Amino acid sequence: MAENWTYAKRQLCCSDCERTFQEGEEVYSMMRIVEDELQRVDLCRASFDDRDASQDVVYWRTSHREKGGAMKVDFDMLLAVLEKLADDQRDERLDLRYLLTLLLVRHRKLRLERVESKKGVEFLILRKVRTKTTFKVESRELEEERRKRLSAVLAGLLDPTSEGGIDSGEAT
Numbered sequence: 044m045a046e047n048w049t050y051a052k053r054q055l056c057c058s059d060c061e062r063t064f065q066e067g068e069e070v071y072s073m074m075r076i077v078e079d080e081l082q083r084v085d086l087c088r089a090s091f092d093d094r095d096a097s098q099d100v101v102y103w104r105t106s107h108r109e110k111g112g113a114m115k116v117d118f119d120m121l122l123a124v125l126e127k128l129a130d131d132q133r134d135e136r137l138d139l140r141y142l143l144t145l146l147l148v149r150h151r152k153l154r155l156e157r158v159e160s161k162k163g164v165e166f167l168i169l170r171k172v173r174t175k176t177t178f179k180v181e182s183r184e185l186e187e188e189r190r191k192r193l194s195a196v197l198a199g200l201l202d203p204t205s206e207g208g209i210d211s212g213e214a215t
């Protein structure tokens with residue numbers, strides 16, 4: 044089932060129970076991590092209440108509109124995710140946070156101020172443009188495969204029509 048999901052598009056039915064949404068129904072759009080996999084899903088209220096909250100990355104409540112089109116994830120939302128993940132030390136969250144940071148730097152929403160090294164671990168110190176808000180993000184070594192997959196999901200969230208991942212064209 045999961046293989047066929049299109050992450051960026053608003054689903055017409057609940058991702059978990061597969062019940063079709065009614066016009067105007069309360070829908071929970073969320074990003075979650077299930078066994079290492081970043082998912083963008085839409086849940087009905089019942090499935091949302093039943094979910095495993097430890098998988099949450101971020102969620103927002105909307106109401107279903109037949110002609111609403113794809114839910115756009117914007118940079119402010121991604122910055123909020125970055126903040127939300129700040130205290131989460133699980134490996135997959137640290138990886139996600141690092142990739143999100145690269146994405147935001149590439150789109151000039153964050154500026155790299157400096158790099159700090161502590162006990163052999165490298166941290167990126169970033170500042171949100173035109174603000175004094177700073178972020179400290181652990182630099183992560185990701186396997187190529189995993190990096191590509193997560194990056195593609197993140198890029199897909201921003202632009203549903205995009206084919207390439209955020210890594211395309213990057214020299215490594």
Ligand SMILES: [Zn+2]
Pocket residue numbers: 057058059060061062086087088089090091
């Ligand atoms: Zn459901």
